[in-house]
Amino acid sequence: MSSAHEDTQHxxxxxxxxxxxxxxxxxxxxxxxxxxxxxxxxxxxxxxxxFLKAGLIVSIFMHMKxxxxxxxxAILVPPLCLLVLIGLMAIEGNYTFLTRSxxxxx
Amino acid sequence: xxxxxxxxxxxxAGVVEGMPGVVTDFSSDKQVFPVHWGKAMMWIFxxxxxxxxxxxxxxxxxxxxxxxVPWPNPSEVFALSLGGAPIPLILIAIMTFVLISSSGTMAMxxxxxxxxxxxxxxxxMLITAGFGATFVGMQAFEWTKLIMEEGIRPWxxxxxxxxxxxxxxxxxxFHGLHVSAGVIYxxxxxxxxxxxxxxxSGSYEAVEIAGLYWHFVDLVWVFIFAFFYLW
Numbered sequence: 001m002s003s004a005h006e007d008t009q010h011x012x013x014x015x016x017x018x019x020x021x022x023x024x025x026x027x028x029x030x031x032x033x034x035x036x037x038x039x040x041x042x043x044x045x046x047x048x049x050x051f052l053k054a055g056l057i058v059s060i061f062m063h064m065k066x067x068x069x070x071x072x073x074a075i076l077v078p079p080l081c082l083l084v085l086i087g088l089m090a091i092e093g094n095y096t097f098l099t100r101s102x103x104x105x106x
Numbered sequence: 107x108x109x110x111x112x113x114x115x116x117x118x119a120g121v122v123e124g125m126p127g128v129v130t131d132f133s134s135d136k137q138v139f140p141v142h143w144g145k146a147m148m149w150i151f152x153x154x155x156x157x158x159x160x161x162x163x164x165x166x167x168x169x170x171x172x173x174x175v176p177w178p179n180p181s182e183v184f185a186l187s188l189g190g191a192p193i194p195l196i197l198i199a200i201m202t203f204v205l206i207s208s209s210g211t212m213a214m215x216x217x218x219x220x221x222x223x224x225x226x227x228x229x230x231m232l233i234t235a236g237f238g239a240t241f242v243g244m245q246a247f248e249w250t251k252l253i254m255e256e257g258i259r260p261w262x263x264x265x266x267x268x269x270x271x272x273x274x275x276x277x278x279x280f281h282g283l284h285v286s287a288g289v290i291y292x293x294x295x296x297x298x299x300x301x302x303x304x305x306x307s308g309s310y311e312a313v314e315i316a317g318l319y320w321h322f323v324d325l326v327w328v329f330i331f332a333f334f335y336l337w
Contacts, residue, residue, distance in 0.1 A: 012214055019210035026206060026331075030199045033181050033336050043337070050332035054325055061213045061321045063314070069124055070131035071139050075149050082160045089164050093171030100174045 018060045025053050142311040145318070152322045155284075159326050162277050163333055169269035178265035180335050183256065184248070198335050201244050202327065205285075208237030209324040212292075212317050219313035224299060227313060231296035234320060238289040245282045249275075274334070281330060284323050291316055 029049040032042055059065040064072060122130045131138050139146045170177055185192040215230035252258045252274075260275050262268040295316045304310045 010217070012217060015210060015213040015217065018213070019206070022206045022209070023203065026199070026202050029332065029336060030195065030202075033195050046332050046336050050328055053328045057209065057321055057325050057328065061209055061324075062318055068127060068131060068140065070128045071141065071146070071149065073128055074139070075153055078153060079156050079160065082157070082164070085160070086164050086167070089168045090171065093168040096168075096172035097174065100172065104174065 014060070018056055022053055022056060025049050025056075029053075142309070142315070144311060144315045148315045148318045152318065155322065155326075159277075159280070159329070162273075162280065163329060166269075166273040166277060166334065169273060170267075173267045173269055175267040177267050178263065178270050180337075183252070183258075183265065184335060195335060197244060197248055198331065201241055201248075202331055204237050204241050204244070205324050205327050208234045208241070209321055211237065212320045216310075216314045216317040219299070219304070219310035222305070222310070224302065224305060227310070228296050228300040231292050231299065231313070231316075235289045235292040235296065238285050238292065238320075238323075242282055242285050242289070245278065245285075249278075277330060277334060281323070281326055284326070288320050288323050291319060 026049075029046060032045045032049075037045060058076075064075070121127070131140075181194040182192075184198050185194045186196045187193075188196065211230045212234040215227050215234060218226040218230060257264050258271045258274070260272045263271045295312055298304065299310075299313060304312060
Protein backbone atom coordinates (compact mmCIF):
# COMPACT_ATOMS: atom_id res chain seq x y z
CA MET A 1 0.00 0.00 0.00
CA SER A 2 1.46 3.33 -0.95
CA SER A 3 1.16 5.21 2.25
CA ALA A 4 0.64 8.69 0.96
CA HIS A 5 1.57 10.19 4.28
CA GLU A 6 5.21 10.33 3.37
CA ASP A 7 4.40 12.49 0.31
CA THR A 8 3.58 15.49 2.41
CA GLN A 9 7.02 15.26 3.86
CA HIS A 10 9.18 14.11 1.06
CA UNK A 11 12.28 16.16 1.29
CA UNK A 12 12.92 19.29 -0.72
CA UNK A 13 15.95 17.53 -2.20
CA UNK A 14 13.57 15.36 -4.28
CA UNK A 15 12.39 18.47 -6.09
CA UNK A 16 15.88 19.86 -6.45
CA UNK A 17 17.02 16.61 -8.06
CA UNK A 18 14.09 16.60 -10.49
CA UNK A 19 14.76 20.24 -11.23
CA UNK A 20 18.38 19.42 -12.04
CA UNK A 21 17.31 16.50 -14.22
CA UNK A 22 14.91 18.73 -16.15
CA UNK A 23 17.71 21.25 -16.63
CA UNK A 24 20.04 18.58 -17.97
CA UNK A 25 17.38 17.14 -20.28
CA UNK A 26 16.56 20.63 -21.60
CA UNK A 27 20.24 21.25 -22.18
CA UNK A 28 20.41 17.98 -24.11
CA UNK A 29 17.46 18.95 -26.32
CA UNK A 30 19.10 22.31 -26.95
CA UNK A 31 22.36 20.54 -27.86
CA UNK A 32 20.47 18.56 -30.50
CA UNK A 33 19.79 21.83 -32.27
CA UNK A 34 23.09 23.47 -31.44
CA UNK A 35 25.15 20.67 -32.96
CA UNK A 36 22.85 20.38 -35.98
CA UNK A 37 21.92 16.75 -35.47
CA UNK A 38 19.73 15.98 -38.47
CA UNK A 39 17.29 13.41 -39.77
CA UNK A 40 15.87 10.47 -37.89
CA UNK A 41 18.35 10.77 -35.02
CA UNK A 42 17.28 14.37 -34.41
CA UNK A 43 13.57 13.51 -34.25
CA UNK A 44 14.18 10.48 -32.06
CA UNK A 45 16.27 12.47 -29.58
CA UNK A 46 13.79 15.34 -29.48
CA UNK A 47 10.91 12.95 -28.78
CA UNK A 48 12.82 11.00 -26.11
CA UNK A 49 13.91 14.12 -24.20
CA UNK A 50 10.41 15.59 -24.56
CA PHE A 51 8.69 12.54 -23.08
CA LEU A 52 11.24 12.19 -20.28
CA LYS A 53 10.68 15.82 -19.29
CA ALA A 54 6.90 15.53 -19.56
CA GLY A 55 6.97 12.33 -17.49
CA LEU A 56 9.02 13.91 -14.72
CA ILE A 57 6.81 16.98 -14.57
CA VAL A 58 3.55 15.01 -14.47
CA SER A 59 4.65 12.23 -12.13
CA ILE A 60 6.75 14.14 -9.61
CA PHE A 61 5.93 17.86 -9.81
CA MET A 62 2.21 17.25 -10.34
CA HIS A 63 2.27 14.35 -7.84
CA MET A 64 0.54 12.00 -10.27
CA LYS A 65 2.79 9.21 -9.06
CA UNK A 66 1.16 9.35 -5.64
CA UNK A 67 -2.46 9.61 -6.75
CA UNK A 68 -4.87 6.70 -6.76
CA UNK A 69 -4.95 4.60 -9.91
CA UNK A 70 -8.55 5.72 -10.67
CA UNK A 71 -7.48 9.36 -10.96
CA UNK A 72 -4.34 8.45 -12.90
CA UNK A 73 -6.36 6.54 -15.48
CA ALA A 74 -9.15 9.14 -15.67
CA ILE A 75 -6.62 11.84 -16.55
CA LEU A 76 -3.93 10.01 -18.51
CA VAL A 77 -5.95 7.65 -20.70
CA PRO A 78 -8.35 10.06 -22.51
CA PRO A 79 -5.51 11.98 -24.25
CA LEU A 80 -4.56 8.74 -25.99
CA CYS A 81 -7.48 9.21 -28.39
CA LEU A 82 -5.54 12.21 -29.70
CA LEU A 83 -3.29 9.65 -31.38
CA VAL A 84 -6.20 8.89 -33.71
CA LEU A 85 -6.51 12.58 -34.58
CA ILE A 86 -2.77 12.89 -35.13
CA GLY A 87 -2.74 9.77 -37.33
CA LEU A 88 -5.66 10.95 -39.42
CA MET A 89 -4.21 14.44 -39.84
CA ALA A 90 -0.85 13.01 -40.87
CA ILE A 91 -2.51 10.98 -43.62
CA GLU A 92 -4.60 13.97 -44.65
CA GLY A 93 -1.56 16.28 -44.61
CA ASN A 94 0.37 13.91 -46.81
CA TYR A 95 -2.50 13.67 -49.25
CA THR A 96 -2.91 17.45 -49.40
CA PHE A 97 0.83 17.83 -50.05
CA LEU A 98 0.69 15.34 -52.92
CA THR A 99 -2.37 17.02 -54.40
CA ARG A 100 -0.75 20.43 -54.17
CA SER A 101 2.46 19.15 -55.72
CA UNK A 102 0.52 17.81 -58.68
CA UNK A 103 -1.95 20.64 -59.13
CA UNK A 104 -0.50 23.89 -57.80
CA UNK A 105 3.26 23.87 -57.99
CA UNK A 106 4.47 25.97 -60.88
CA UNK B 107 -5.33 1.01 9.08
CA UNK B 108 -6.45 4.43 8.01
CA UNK B 109 -4.43 5.98 5.25
CA UNK B 110 -3.85 9.66 5.06
CA UNK B 111 -3.50 10.81 1.47
CA UNK B 112 -1.40 13.65 0.10
CA UNK B 113 -4.16 16.11 0.86
CA UNK B 114 -4.83 14.89 4.35
CA UNK B 115 -8.08 13.14 3.50
CA UNK B 116 -8.55 9.99 5.46
CA UNK B 117 -9.24 6.97 3.28
CA UNK B 118 -11.27 4.25 5.02
CA ALA B 119 -9.57 1.14 6.29
CA GLY B 120 -9.17 -1.73 3.86
CA VAL B 121 -8.67 0.58 0.88
CA VAL B 122 -7.90 -1.38 -2.29
CA GLU B 123 -4.91 -0.50 -4.49
CA GLY B 124 -4.08 -0.97 -8.18
CA MET B 125 -6.57 -2.03 -10.84
CA PRO B 126 -9.02 -3.59 -8.34
CA GLY B 127 -8.87 -0.19 -6.62
CA VAL B 128 -9.98 1.48 -9.87
CA VAL B 129 -13.04 -0.79 -9.95
CA THR B 130 -14.00 -0.14 -6.34
CA ASP B 131 -13.39 3.61 -6.67
CA PHE B 132 -15.74 3.87 -9.64
CA SER B 133 -18.34 1.32 -8.56
CA SER B 134 -19.03 1.54 -4.87
CA ASP B 135 -21.60 4.33 -4.94
CA LYS B 136 -19.36 6.92 -3.36
CA GLN B 137 -17.18 9.86 -4.29
CA VAL B 138 -14.84 8.47 -6.95
CA PHE B 139 -11.73 10.56 -6.38
CA PRO B 140 -10.72 10.87 -2.73
CA VAL B 141 -9.13 14.27 -3.24
CA HIS B 142 -10.16 17.87 -2.67
CA TRP B 143 -12.89 18.72 -5.20
CA GLY B 144 -10.84 21.64 -6.47
CA LYS B 145 -7.97 19.34 -7.29
CA ALA B 146 -10.19 16.93 -9.21
CA MET B 147 -11.74 19.85 -11.11
CA MET B 148 -8.33 21.35 -11.88
CA TRP B 149 -7.21 18.01 -13.29
CA ILE B 150 -10.30 17.83 -15.47
CA PHE B 151 -9.75 21.40 -16.65
CA UNK B 152 -6.14 20.53 -17.48
CA UNK B 153 -7.35 17.48 -19.38
CA UNK B 154 -9.57 19.70 -21.52
CA UNK B 155 -6.70 22.14 -21.97
CA UNK B 156 -4.55 19.23 -23.12
CA UNK B 157 -7.04 18.66 -25.90
CA UNK B 158 -7.01 22.32 -26.91
CA UNK B 159 -3.22 22.51 -27.13
CA UNK B 160 -3.05 19.12 -28.86
CA UNK B 161 -5.50 20.36 -31.48
CA UNK B 162 -3.30 23.40 -32.07
CA UNK B 163 -0.16 21.31 -32.36
CA UNK B 164 -1.89 18.78 -34.60
CA UNK B 165 -3.13 21.53 -36.90
CA UNK B 166 0.43 22.89 -36.96
CA UNK B 167 1.69 19.44 -37.96
CA UNK B 168 -0.93 19.29 -40.66
CA UNK B 169 -0.15 22.66 -42.26
CA UNK B 170 3.57 22.02 -42.03
CA UNK B 171 3.20 18.64 -43.73
CA UNK B 172 0.88 19.88 -46.43
CA UNK B 173 2.61 23.07 -47.55
CA UNK B 174 4.70 22.93 -50.71
CA VAL B 175 6.56 26.11 -49.76
CA PRO B 176 9.72 25.55 -47.67
CA TRP B 177 9.27 25.97 -43.90
CA PRO B 178 11.44 28.71 -42.35
CA ASN B 179 14.27 27.22 -40.27
CA PRO B 180 13.32 27.96 -36.64
CA SER B 181 16.94 27.53 -35.59
CA GLU B 182 17.85 30.58 -37.69
CA VAL B 183 14.66 32.58 -37.23
CA PHE B 184 15.02 32.50 -33.45
CA ALA B 185 18.78 33.02 -33.38
CA LEU B 186 20.03 35.98 -31.41
CA SER B 187 23.32 37.84 -31.69
CA LEU B 188 25.10 38.02 -28.39
CA GLY B 189 28.41 39.77 -28.81
CA GLY B 190 28.75 39.25 -32.54
CA ALA B 191 28.02 35.72 -33.74
CA PRO B 192 24.39 34.62 -33.83
CA ILE B 193 23.61 31.83 -31.38
CA PRO B 194 20.78 29.59 -32.59
CA LEU B 195 17.63 29.45 -30.49
CA ILE B 196 19.38 31.03 -27.50
CA LEU B 197 16.44 33.12 -26.31
CA ILE B 198 14.13 30.11 -26.50
CA ALA B 199 16.62 28.04 -24.52
CA ILE B 200 16.76 30.70 -21.80
CA MET B 201 12.95 30.90 -21.76
CA THR B 202 12.84 27.12 -21.33
CA PHE B 203 15.23 27.25 -18.38
CA VAL B 204 13.28 30.11 -16.82
CA LEU B 205 10.02 28.18 -17.03
CA ILE B 206 11.57 24.99 -15.68
CA SER B 207 13.04 26.93 -12.78
CA SER B 208 9.61 28.36 -12.05
CA SER B 209 8.24 24.81 -11.94
CA GLY B 210 10.96 23.84 -9.48
CA THR B 211 10.21 26.74 -7.14
CA MET B 212 6.48 26.00 -7.42
CA ALA B 213 6.96 22.35 -6.45
CA MET B 214 8.88 23.50 -3.39
CA UNK B 215 6.17 26.04 -2.56
CA UNK B 216 3.58 23.23 -2.51
CA UNK B 217 5.83 21.18 -0.24
CA UNK B 218 6.33 24.07 2.19
CA UNK B 219 2.58 24.71 2.07
CA UNK B 220 1.89 21.24 3.40
CA UNK B 221 4.54 21.83 6.04
CA UNK B 222 2.57 24.95 6.98
CA UNK B 223 5.53 27.20 6.42
CA UNK B 224 3.68 30.35 5.47
CA UNK B 225 6.68 32.57 4.80
CA UNK B 226 8.55 30.22 2.51
CA UNK B 227 5.40 29.22 0.65
CA UNK B 228 4.58 32.84 -0.09
CA UNK B 229 8.15 33.67 -1.06
CA UNK B 230 8.52 30.67 -3.37
CA MET B 231 5.17 31.36 -5.03
CA LEU B 232 6.13 34.98 -5.65
CA ILE B 233 9.48 33.84 -7.09
CA THR B 234 7.54 31.46 -9.35
CA ALA B 235 5.31 34.32 -10.47
CA GLY B 236 8.44 36.40 -11.06
CA PHE B 237 9.91 33.72 -13.32
CA GLY B 238 6.57 33.56 -15.13
CA ALA B 239 6.54 37.32 -15.67
CA THR B 240 10.14 37.12 -16.94
CA PHE B 241 9.06 34.45 -19.40
CA VAL B 242 6.20 36.59 -20.72
CA GLY B 243 8.57 39.55 -20.99
CA MET B 244 11.02 37.54 -23.07
CA GLN B 245 8.19 36.29 -25.22
CA ALA B 246 7.09 39.89 -25.83
CA PHE B 247 10.67 40.68 -26.86
CA GLU B 248 10.68 37.68 -29.21
CA TRP B 249 7.37 38.66 -30.79
CA THR B 250 8.54 42.24 -31.25
CA LYS B 251 11.70 41.07 -32.98
CA LEU B 252 9.76 38.73 -35.26
CA ILE B 253 7.12 41.30 -36.17
CA MET B 254 9.32 44.40 -36.48
CA GLU B 255 12.59 42.99 -37.81
CA GLU B 256 11.70 39.79 -39.62
CA GLY B 257 8.36 41.01 -40.94
CA ILE B 258 6.51 37.88 -39.87
CA ARG B 259 2.72 38.22 -39.93
CA PRO B 260 -0.05 35.72 -39.27
CA TRP B 261 -0.90 35.79 -42.98
CA UNK B 262 2.58 35.59 -44.45
CA UNK B 263 6.28 36.21 -44.07
CA UNK B 264 9.32 36.80 -46.27
CA UNK B 265 11.05 33.59 -45.12
CA UNK B 266 8.81 30.90 -46.56
CA UNK B 267 5.54 29.20 -45.77
CA UNK B 268 2.80 31.61 -44.68
CA UNK B 269 1.53 29.02 -42.19
CA UNK B 270 4.66 29.59 -40.09
CA UNK B 271 3.37 32.92 -38.83
CA UNK B 272 -0.19 31.85 -38.25
CA UNK B 273 0.68 28.75 -36.24
CA UNK B 274 3.47 30.52 -34.38
CA UNK B 275 1.34 33.41 -33.15
CA UNK B 276 -1.59 31.12 -32.41
CA UNK B 277 0.32 28.54 -30.38
CA UNK B 278 2.81 30.70 -28.52
CA UNK B 279 0.18 33.39 -28.04
CA PHE B 280 -2.22 30.97 -26.42
CA HIS B 281 0.56 29.61 -24.26
CA GLY B 282 1.69 33.11 -23.28
CA LEU B 283 -1.90 33.88 -22.30
CA HIS B 284 -1.85 30.86 -20.02
CA VAL B 285 1.40 32.01 -18.44
CA SER B 286 0.05 35.53 -17.91
CA ALA B 287 -3.14 34.18 -16.32
CA GLY B 288 -1.00 31.87 -14.21
CA VAL B 289 1.11 34.76 -12.90
CA ILE B 290 -2.03 36.58 -11.73
CA TYR B 291 -3.42 33.36 -10.24
CA UNK B 292 -0.17 32.66 -8.36
CA UNK B 293 0.08 36.17 -6.97
CA UNK B 294 -3.53 35.99 -5.72
CA UNK B 295 -2.97 32.63 -4.02
CA UNK B 296 0.41 33.76 -2.62
CA UNK B 297 -1.19 36.81 -1.04
CA UNK B 298 -3.91 34.66 0.50
CA UNK B 299 -1.23 32.36 1.91
CA UNK B 300 0.53 35.36 3.39
CA UNK B 301 -2.74 36.71 4.83
CA UNK B 302 -3.21 33.38 6.59
CA UNK B 303 -6.44 32.30 4.87
CA UNK B 304 -5.28 28.72 4.54
CA UNK B 305 -3.85 28.71 8.04
CA UNK B 306 -7.34 29.49 9.30
CA SER B 307 -9.14 27.01 7.04
CA GLY B 308 -6.52 24.41 7.93
CA SER B 309 -6.00 23.38 4.31
CA TYR B 310 -3.24 24.29 1.89
CA GLU B 311 -4.92 22.54 -1.06
CA ALA B 312 -5.22 25.84 -2.92
CA VAL B 313 -1.44 26.02 -3.24
CA GLU B 314 -1.24 22.55 -4.73
CA ILE B 315 -4.11 23.29 -7.13
CA ALA B 316 -2.40 26.47 -8.31
CA GLY B 317 0.76 24.38 -8.63
CA LEU B 318 -0.99 21.87 -10.88
CA TYR B 319 -1.99 24.68 -13.24
CA TRP B 320 1.50 26.12 -13.24
CA HIS B 321 3.22 22.78 -13.91
CA PHE B 322 0.81 22.23 -16.77
CA VAL B 323 1.88 25.50 -18.36
CA ASP B 324 5.46 24.27 -18.13
CA LEU B 325 4.41 20.90 -19.55
CA VAL B 326 2.81 22.52 -22.59
CA TRP B 327 6.00 24.50 -23.18
CA VAL B 328 7.97 21.23 -23.26
CA PHE B 329 5.84 20.11 -26.20
CA ILE B 330 5.92 23.49 -27.97
CA PHE B 331 9.70 23.65 -27.55
CA ALA B 332 10.11 20.17 -29.04
CA PHE B 333 7.67 20.44 -31.91
CA PHE B 334 7.78 24.07 -32.92
CA TYR B 335 11.32 25.21 -32.15
CA LEU B 336 13.41 22.07 -32.43
CA TRP B 337 11.64 20.02 -35.11
